[in-house]
Amino acid sequence: MSYLAPGTPENVALAQHVNGRLRAEARIIAARAFLFRAGGLGLLLALGGIGLGAAFYGYAAMNDVRGAADKLAAALTTALSDVTLKTKGEVTLTDRTLKLEGAPPAPAGRPDVAAIKNQGKSEAAAGAAVRTDFTVFKTVPYLDGSIVTGWNFKGDEAKPERQYCYVSRPQTFGDGTTSKQTTVAVDGQVLPQPAGAEVVFAVIARSCIWFDPAKI
Template identity: 55%
Template sequence: MNYVASGTPENIALAQQVNGRLRADSSYVAARAFLLRALGLGAFLGLTGAGIGAAAYGWATMNQFDTAADKIAKAMQAALSDVTLKTKGEVTLTDNTLKLEGLPKAAGAPTPTKAQLGEQASPASKAQVNTTFTVFKQVPYLDGQIVTGWNFKDNSEQPYQQYCYFSRRSNETKGQVEIKIDLAMDGKTLPQPVKSDVNLEILARNCVWHEKG
């Protein structure tokens, strides 16, 4: 058996190889540790930048919405300042409702004009003339219509008489014929005829009576 003594060329070569391997391993470990530290630092910086960017974006978005809301409020204020509302009542502005209060109410029934009433018209006998007018309310029913008449005296808001009837026109050989069936008077249905297939009570439900009549 041969033994290699210290200081021999073989021993020196072996020591050099071992030292070289150790240095290579040490460099590899140092490089890997540096890479891991660099990756960790990069991830930390990246997450920090993302957080700062998200915070900045949120702040900018909120600031933008506030600015838009201010612009809309100013535009509405300017528009309302240029608008003139004319009314005899009171104008009340709430958060989201515009109310007009105290406006005059419409009359219960239409009033004819003086020309329609013909106030200057008179008979040849020069007798006293009493003027009245009638307002008709018509409701389509089957092949005809149900008509309600409101009779008014001059300058009166309440009718002194109301009546309702069913009317239908038909074409006959001798010409056009109108069929008229009286239904009710002053809000009350007329008595049902004995020999009649027409139910006055059902038809009278379509009469339009004056609200205060």
């Protein structure tokens, strides 16, 4: 209930006063909102600046470590280049062949069976026949190993008494490395293919080098 009549100067002044108060409060609220928004934006920019600074710091630290590693490597290289290794002895290479004085000459082809047979006769019993057996190997590369054909000669026979062909591949056991040999053919005949074999005998046998008198 109003004690003032509508339209009177007092009522108009009261209405103006109330409107001014509401506008002032609205401006205060808007100012607070702007302050909060500005504070949030400032905090966001501050966090972004901190993150960017940390990234640049990490990059600079990495470059510093790499520079130290390069300097260490250069120092080690310089130190090793100044080291002089001294040794004694002499190795002579003639026609790309390493020769050892006092060693018997290497055979050019098949070994001299007669010369080998004559060795050791003085140690044999009187009247005993001495026969020297030897094996000639022919090798063909295969993957990480080789395909080897062996010719077993008995004495001074013109052709081998027995031939065999096997594939040899390296195999690791613990800290050591050995070779695994699998015989695939004997005297030109391919052996039966066992179950679970790692190689196909018929395919490997194609690379075996059997004795051929025409090619000797």
